[in-house]
Amino acid sequence: MTTTSNFLSIKDVSTAFKIDGQFYDAISHIDLQVQRDEILAIVGESGCGKSTLATTIMGLHDPHETKISGEIDFEGTDLLQLDDAGYNQFRGAKIGMIFQDPLSALNPLKRVEDQISEVMDYHTDLTKEEKHDRVLQLLDEVGIVNPKRTAHQFPHELSGGMRQRVIIAIAIACKPDLIIADEPTTALDVTIQAQILDVLRAIQKENHAGIILITHDLGVVAETADRVAVMYAGQIVEQGTAEQIFNTPEHPYTRSLLRSMPQRDNENDDLYVIKGNVPSLQKMPSTGDRFAPRIPWVPADAHEANPTMHEVTPGHEVRCTCYKHFKFPDEKGSVTA
């Protein structure tokens, strides 16, 4: 490991998908840093490119159907320069990934034990017995009550929460430095959610790993994240510490998101709704503020022609200058175009 600032740094990364023979950016010009011992949350609504970013870091895209540019510097290696065999040295070993859907992410025909020890087959020299012991230890670590029994079971015999724990066990089997968790709790009910997040935090403390937590659940973010990056339509629109984002959100999108969260003290009010949709990849405008169509009351000249990131306070960055002029329609002093 070199310096801490170089643990994972994503520089100007764009991923384009081929649709009808043409490439369209699903994420464009992403800049992000992750440190060890840190949980970075990436939030945004469905289709904003969160998962695309995760699979880009993991190198899981089909090279014939995607075009990736930029640089992903991980512990001194540019991952995007690696071939598949080179990438396999990182996948599972130094970077672990936790997937969204515990129902389909496990092979239905293999026993839990085989699916966990498969990671170790490729990244460790452990003997069969050592792997077996490690599997039981991992299952215990992720909170499985009867590891011996579960190890011998097939995925369909487990509950959703148990499957998600197995997936976490797979991701952490080789003590990776970086864990990418793509909506790890979305398919689970709230009590299990909290337990899973606790497991993640405990593992992070033990291994000093960096975690990228991808979610659309702001409650999860508030509970776990150190830093937050907000994504909209394939771009990062705001990033900062969790405190900065939750206490002094600046970008209109972040503020709208927070406002659309149910609050305990105003339960009689209707929830705020962000009108409109994220444009599809083919219809994404190449210039201008991508969020502008969804806040039509903000005058056009408040937006930048080519929105860039502006540092508000140290570590807190916002895209586009429109945040300075943004007020909700029902707020005092709001301007309408």
Add this chain to the structure above:
Amino acid sequence: MWKTILRRILIMIPEVIILSILVFLLAKAMPGDPFTGSINPKADPQQIHHLMKINGLYDPWYQQYWHWVVHLFHGNLGNSYQYQEPVTRLISGRAANTLWLALFTMILTYAFALPMGVYAGRHEGKLPDTIIRFYTYVTYCIPFFVILVLGIWIFGYVFGWFPTTGSISSSASGWLSTIGSRFYHILLPGILGALFGTVNIVQYLRSEVIDAKSSDYVRTARSKGVPSKDIYRHHIFRNSLLPIAAFAGYSITGLLNGSIFTETVFSYPGMGLLFVNSISYRDYTVITALVLIYGILNLLGTLLSDIILSIVDPRIRIE
């Protein structure tokens, strides 16, 4: 596991009974009788009437059926009107021929189809995939008997590489030359049947492989750092073969049914040829026996499919 199989077999009993009644009635419902024209074209109608009577063919159907069932349990399926021979002997002499041909065709079919299906799925959209798909569509479009006739003509008559009739050459003596001659006789029908019977397996397997390739569990395996060839070996192949394995039991019966074409065109003395001949002679006893056997084989085939599936797929295992 044994419980499941036992339960499946118990369910088969009423199925077989209903099948046998249906088969018996349908055979009886066919127009014509086994005697007209078979003794001599100018036979006296009075004599035929007499023959029908002493053979019990004027009795009510349930009496005839009951007679038949009682005999069936004594291992007696009656005499063939056409051959004047016990039906059991008639069929047992031909069953082995049909079985060899069907098994040989099936092994060849899978040997051709499995690699093709996997290869096409793995290289989806590329040239080999296009060629394989084109090939399966062509074989699917051409009626099977046309292929058989063409095959006999080209490889049997023009080149003279293969025998065109029978199941064994009359000059074969000694066990080695007997086996050799039998094998030689099923070679051409077997190869033709296999080359032109791959379409289902290839297409099914191809789409299973394509589905598996983009499945979430394969993505999980890739995120573990498993090299692509191992992903194919440990994850994609086994999971894609599942429905194919399940289909295997059923496809055996499909081949038995298909043997009717092959045996007729190749004059191969099996159950299929016997069946076609018996229908043209209204040989009731043989027809009912054969249809019943085919029906039971079909039921056994589905049972076999269920058993295979419960072995290979842990989700279906019943404790």
